[in-house]
Amino acid sequence: MTTASSPGVQRYLPWLVGLVLFMEQLDSTIVNTAVPTMARSLGVTPLSLKAIVTSYILALAIGIPVSGWLADRFGTRKVFTAAVAIFTVASIMCGLALNAPMLVVARILQGLGAAMMTPVGRLAIVRTFPRSQLLDKMNFVIIPALIGPLLGPTVGGLIVHWWSWREIFFVNVPVGIAALWMIRHHMPDYRSDAPRPLDVTGLILFCSGAALLSWLLEVFGEHRLDAAASTLLLLLSFALLGAYAWHANRSAAPLLNLRLFKVRTFRVSVGGGLLTRLGIGGLPFLLPLFYQLGLGFPAWQSGLLMAPSAVAAMVVKALAPHLLRRFGYRRMLTVNTVFMGVVIGLFALVDRSTPIAVIVALAFLVGSANSIQFSSMNSLAFADIDDRSSSMANTIASSMQQLSMSFGLACGSLLAGWYLGGLPQTDQVAVIQALHAALLTLGAATIVSSLSFWALKPTDGHALIDKSAAPVGTREPASN
Known part of the structure; x- marks a missing residue:
């Protein structure tokens, strides 16, 4: 059995987790640039193909809650190996x-394979490194996860241009x-000495409610249901999620322990992160459509226009820990969220006369x-979580992250369809106007989400930026 103290584990584990997260996140968006080409090949409209994107992300959100239980029972190495194998076969x-x-x-x-990769990899990082190193290691691991969805449209566009859409998988x-x-040689095998029983009732309630809500967001954009049926199903999805919350607060071993939301840093990181991701989750889907259907760029050029974001993530990654140590989590998250919303809104000024240099700059x-936002939110979630709760905290954070990205993508598509109305998607002027309005709405939602980070105290996250702070597991969580 490989342990955290084995030679090479601390050196290579971040590379392994980063590689797997890159693969998972790359695949979540690599089809975005290829959507128009795939739509023509399969004989459907581009917006209707968002099911190919949302089904993947939704499977992530549904499968992640079980991954924590599987890791506790069977060990991180076995679960991680099975996850990567399933993901690879499914790609074929x-x-x-x-x-x-x-x-x-x-x-x-x-998505189900990826659902086991993401949280188990992060859990291995949290349990392997002391708290004082967690910010740097999380920052290292999150960069491939950021580059993946940003580079995905670029790779997808180039592949579609030179070959067919099938090669992207x-x-x-x-x-x-x-x-x-790498898993065979460098993955530690953590497991619980007394694994909790699987909360089957909670699994049914949470997954069915989340799946129904995400599906409703998708079909709202295509107007398949009348208003009465949509409202009833929406109320049902909220009822299922509410029933899960009621069940979780009364269960000794819930699927997702909602009591962790009493920890302020965890609550703000996960809750504020959910709101922020709702605002920006639609960008990887909307921008390629905007470039191709609105501005008339070919797939390869549309993909290349997404590349500067990946380059920026790599360049800025080294600055995030220094900025957090200089200004603190509260100030950085608040200011950066507003800045991000403003930049998203500026895309609404882009049209066919806009110089390419301006688009690249945006x-x-x-x-x-x-890069700064996700490095900050992902590390802050564990600032005041003790070692006994790290697995559950990681599962909840991963679940909420994927749910919010799924909902954000669906909301972005819904907004685009709503603003487009009944006009054809071949009408470039109508598409540009609709996507401008959708981008302005997403930018405004992102700015509003910055208010959630005001609940932080100036000293929150100090354990992550103080090199002398105690390792994970030696401090009790702060609950106020």
């Missing part, structure tokens, strides 16, 4: 799919094989803000 299935329904099914399987195969080799600013 996506590339071989013959129609949209087959592709959606394969994407769901992909095969890029995961060599990465998956490399990850499996993309660079978005990538910079994303």
Whole structure:
């Protein structure tokens, strides 16, 4: 059994987790630039193909809550190995799919594999490194996760330009094989001495409520249901999630322990992160559509216009720990969230006469803000969590992150469809106006979400930026 003290684990574990997160996040957006091409190939409209994107992200959100229980019972190494293997095989299935329904099914399987990769990898990082190193290690690991969704449209656009859309799924195969080799040599095997029982009731309530809500957001954009049916199903989804909250507060071993939200830093990080991701979650889907359907760029050029965001994430990543140590979590998260919302709104000024240099500059600013935002939120979630609760905290944070990204993508598509009305998606002027309005709405929502970070105290997160702070597990959580 590999342990955290084994030679090479602390050196190579961040690389392993970063590689797997890169593969998972790359796949979540690599199809975005290819959507118009895939739509033509499969004989459907581009906006209707968002099911291929949302089904993957939704499967992540549904599968993540179980991953924590699996890791506690079977160990991080076995679960991580199985997850990467499932993800790799499902990628091959996506590339071989013959129609949209087959592709959606394969994407769901992909998402379930990814659902076990993301939280288990982060859990291994949290349990391997002391609290004083957690910010730097999380910052290192989050960069591949940021580059993945930003680079995905670029890679997807180039592949579609030179080959076919099917090849975009095969890029995961060599990465998956490399990850499996690294897992065998460098993945620690953490497990619980007394694993909790699986909360089947909570699993049914939470997953059904989350799935129904996300599906409703999708079909609202296509107007498949009348207002009465939509309202009833929306109320049902809220009722299921409310029933889960009632159940979780009375269960000795809930699927997601909502009592952790009493910890202020965790509550603000996860809650504020959910609101912020709702605002920016639609960007990886909307921008490629804006570039191709609105501005008339080919897929390869649309993909390249997403690349500056990835470059910015790499450039700015080294600054995040220094900025947090200089200004603190509260000030950085508040100011950066407002800045990010403003930049998103500035995309509404882009039209066919806008110089490419301006678009590149805006993309660079978005990538910079994303890098700081996610490095800050992901590390702050564990600032005051003790070691006994780290697995559950990681599961909740990962679940809320994926749910918010799924809802953000669905909301972005819903806004675009709403503002477009019944006009054809081939009308460039109408598409530009609709996406301008959607981007302004997303930017405003992001700015409003900055208010959630005012609940932080100036000293919150000090344990993460103080090199002399105690390791994870030696402090009790702050609950006020």
